[in-house]
Amino acid sequence: MAVLRMRDALREALREEMRRNPKIFLMGEDIGKYGGSYAVTAGLLEEFGEERVRDTPIAESVIVGAGIGAAMAGYHPMVELMTINFSFLALDQIVNNAAKLLYMSNGQINVPLVIRMASGGGSQLGATHSHSLEGLYAHFPGLKVVCPAFPADAKGLLKRAFRDENTVIFIEHTANYGIRGEVPDDPDFLIEFGQANVVREGRDVTIVGYSGSVHQALRAADMLAEQEEIEAEVIDLRTLRPLDIATVVDSVRKTNRCVVVEDDWKFGGFAGEIAALVMEHAFDWLDAPVARVSSKDVPMPYNRTLEYAALPSEEDVVDAVLAMF
Amino acid sequence: MTTRATTPEVLERIGRERLLEFLYQMVFIRRFEERAGELYTKGKIRGFLHLYTGQEACAVGAISVLRPEDRVVSHYRDHGHAIVKGVDPKAVMAELFGKATGCAGGRGGSMHLFDVSKNFLGGYAIVAGHMPIAVGLALAAKMSGEDWIAMCIFGDGSIAEGEFHESLNLAALWKLPVLWFCENNLYGMGVHLKDSLVTEITRLASAYEMPAVKVDGMDVIAVYEATREAVEYVRREKRPYFIEAETYRYRGHSMADPELYRVKEEVEQARKRDAIERLRRQLEEVGWLDEAGFRAIIDRAETEVEACVQFAEESPEPGIDTLYHHVLKGDPHGRPTNA
Numbered sequence: 001m002a003v004l005r006m007r008d009a010l011r012e013a014l015r016e017e018m019r020r021n022p023k024i025f026l027m028g029e030d031i032g033k034y035g036g037s038y039a040v041t042a043g044l045l046e047e048f049g050e051e052r053v054r055d056t057p058i059a060e061s062v063i064v065g066a067g068i069g070a071a072m073a074g075y076h077p078m079v080e081l082m083t084i085n086f087s088f089l090a091l092d093q094i095v096n097n098a099a100k101l102l103y104m105s106n107g108q109i110n111v112p113l114v115i116r117m118a119s120g121g122g123s124q125l126g127a128t129h130s131h132s133l134e135g136l137y138a139h140f141p142g143l144k145v146v147c148p149a150f151p152a153d154a155k156g157l158l159k160r161a162f163r164d165e166n167t168v169i170f171i172e173h174t175a176n177y178g179i180r181g182e183v184p185d186d187p188d189f190l191i192e193f194g195q196a197n198v199v200r201e202g203r204d205v206t207i208v209g210y211s212g213s214v215h216q217a218l219r220a221a222d223m224l225a226e227q228e229e230i231e232a233e234v235i236d237l238r239t240l241r242p243l244d245i246a247t248v249v250d251s252v253r254k255t256n257r258c259v260v261v262e263d264d265w266k267f268g269g270f271a272g273e274i275a276a277l278v279m280e281h282a283f284d285w286l287d288a289p290v291a292r293v294s295s296k297d298v299p300m301p302y303n304r305t306l307e308y309a310a311l312p313s314e315e316d317v318v319d320a321v322l323a324m325f
Numbered sequence: 326m327t328t329r330a331t332t333p334e335v336l337e338r339i340g341r342e343r344l345l346e347f348l349y350q351m352v353f354i355r356r357f358e359e360r361a362g363e364l365y366t367k368g369k370i371r372g373f374l375h376l377y378t379g380q381e382a383c384a385v386g387a388i389s390v391l392r393p394e395d396r397v398v399s400h401y402r403d404h405g406h407a408i409v410k411g412v413d414p415k416a417v418m419a420e421l422f423g424k425a426t427g428c429a430g431g432r433g434g435s436m437h438l439f440d441v442s443k444n445f446l447g448g449y450a451i452v453a454g455h456m457p458i459a460v461g462l463a464l465a466a467k468m469s470g471e472d473w474i475a476m477c478i479f480g481d482g483s484i485a486e487g488e489f490h491e492s493l494n495l496a497a498l499w500k501l502p503v504l505w506f507c508e509n510n511l512y513g514m515g516v517h518l519k520d521s522l523v524t525e526i527t528r529l530a531s532a533y534e535m536p537a538v539k540v541d542g543m544d545v546i547a548v549y550e551a552t553r554e555a556v557e558y559v560r561r562e563k564r565p566y567f568i569e570a571e572t573y574r575y576r577g578h579s580m581a582d583p584e585l586y587r588v589k590e591e592v593e594q595a596r597k598r599d600a601i602e603r604l605r606r607q608l609e610e611v612g613w614l615d616e617a618g619f620r621a622i623i624d625r626a627e628t629e630v631e632a633c634v635q636f637a638e639e640s641p642e643p644g645i646d647t648l649y650h651h652v653l654k655g656d657p658h659g660r661p662t663n664a
Contacts, residue, residue, distance in 0.1 A: 025468070051468065056495070057491070057494065057495060057498070059491040059494070059495065061457055061487065061488050061491055062456075062457040062460055062488060062491035062492050062494075062495050063457075064457065065454075065455075065456070065457020065458050065460065065461060065488070065492070066457055066458075066460040066461035066464055066495065067461060068457070068458050068461055069457065069458040069459060069460060069461020069462040069463075069464065069465065069475075070461040070462070070464050070465040070468075071461070072446060072458070072461070072462065072465075073396070073461070073462050073465030073466070073469075074465060074469070075465050075468070077461075092451055092454055093454070093457060096451050096454060097449075097454065097455075097458065101447070102651050102652070102653070102654055103432055103651045103652055104429060104432055104433045104437045104439065104447075105429055105432075105433065105437075105439035105441070105447065105651075106427075106429045106430030106431075106432050106433070106439070106651060107430075107650065107651040107654075108429075108439050108440070108441040109439060109441060109446065109447070110654040112654075141652050142652055142653065144653070164655075165654035165655050166653050166654050166655070
């Protein structure tokens with residue numbers, strides 16, 4: 001067990017998996033000589049060489065498509081798209097090829113590919129560079145979508161992604177890269193997909209989050225406990241597809257209240273999916289409608305005050321909880 | 326355009342048997358496509374159906390050069406490519422019918438044929454969407470040190486797509502063994518090439534630092550000869566190569582096409598260059614084929630195509646219980662956990 005930042009835990013996962021499986025190689029924008037724009041891949045070029053750590057042109061579609069092609073021919077590539085904002089340029093490859101080839105080919109072709117990307121706002125990068133669209137990728141059958149909140153989960157889930165025979169969209173919130181936590185150094189440490197984690201136990205309300213919003217939920221839970229004597233249970237979904245709704249439903253049946261927190265927009269976002277599933281599975285247990293705390297319905301502004309107003313805050317979470325009592 | 330006179334020496338080198346096989350394959354594909362068109366109007370085949378008649382020399386001349394282990398990815402006008410790569414035409418027809426015995430189990434349809442056992446890795450229906458995949462296949466070939474190559478077949482409609490440029494650049498930059506094979510049938514659906522491209526196709530390819538040749542795509546011998554040289558180069562040099570085959574489709578873009586963008590005379594003019602007629606004449610001139618021999622080829626093709634139709638007709642539909650199969654590998658039901 002060592003205390004690592006999330007970016008270091010991710011790098012450990014990549015390093016261990018590349019040592020384990022020679023069919024794994026990395027491709028992406030500035031992952032080699034530059035070391036990765038969030039320093040996740042720093043040092044890997046030196047250890048594994050240019051053949052397995054490939055700097056690419058800025059051409060998202062061919063990077064992902066080449067990953068798909070290599071995966072079809074026996075490799076297990078990881079493609080880094082720098083950020084989720086740039087993944088729009090590869091959306092056709094992800095949605096029409098990676099997600100569908102197994103089905104369209106009647107099971108003949110699977111695409112064992114890991115696509116990593118950073119997400120999230122809060123850094124004053126403006127409207128084009130601040131997306132949180134984990135839910136968009138979770139929309140498509142044929143993909144798996146992973147979005148860790150803690151260093152240990154990041155390592156265990158990323159290592160698990162390289163044991164999967166399908167395409168895994170692995171999304172990392174930029175605010176999480178520097179978070180520290182204890183991380184197992186056992187090379188066989190894996191975290192299964194589809195297992196949500198109760199990161200704080202409580203009896204009064206269930207707060208559901210993923211990626212960056214888990215930390216907001218935890219801060220809000222602390223505030224509720226200190227100021228209002230409300231004990232919130234906080235659930236980290238960890239993966240959106242497959243989704244562990246059972247853990248959420250079990251919690252809601254205990255607390256009778258549910259708030260979902262996410263950085264995505266509310267309209268058409270993933271929180272709506274959670275709310276609908278809770279309604280389907282725990283309607284009779286609810287004492288209040290499921291609440292959603294999301295980004296405001298605007299493109300992300302650059303100005304610091306405006307950006308703060310556009311993003312969900314822990315105060316918003318507290319207010320949403322208090323409105324239920 | 327690389328036009329070489331088809332001398333008796335060239336015919337001799339390719340050989341009578343192979344040339345007669347080329348003729349048979351072209352006749353077979355034409356008959357297959359004509360029957361598919363008829364069956365579409367009868368409602369046996371649904372969805373989009375893009376027929377390949379007129380372009381047969383491209384598939385036959387180019388894919389015949391490949392080895393079984395070479396990988397092919399193609400576009401949505403893909404029946405001919407699949408058949409020449411060795412996919413059982415019965416399974417292709419059954420796929421058009423949407424039957425369980427189809428080469429994609431009825432899940433793909435005309436535009437999405439697959440047969441991994443023949444290294445036919447798909448028909449792709451988003452224009453240029455398979456070009457990046459060809460780059461990845463060729464990357465895998467290179468990294469593994471194996472001797473196979475990737476062939477990517479696409480239409481002139483792909484040239485203005487960003488993925489065309491991304492893919493040619495990366496294939497050249499990384500020196501990957503991929504053969505780009507452009508079937509230029511002059512129209513991207515209904516838009517003429519001159520209305521969508523500012524320059525020559527091969528000039529673009531040359532700009533990406535790879536050999537680029539133009540060939541008469543309605544001359545199966547010319548296509549075969551050009552592809553043979555190209556494949557030798559790609560296999561030897563482990564680098565990309567580009568062929569533009571000038572061809573023409575006799576039918577509309579799909580079965581839904583009223584063909585308002587071209588005149589009948591243009592189609593008739595193209596038919597004068599017909600690849601089947603050309604090869605037939607060439608073989609007759611050297612005494613390798615006579616009227617009766619050609620008739621026998623047509624009869625055999627018709628019989629074989631009817632066997633495909635019968636197979637497709639008699640095959641079962643996929644069961645509704647299989648609906649969720651193959652969404653995710655390792656999860657036979659494909660359902661997201663607990664949702």
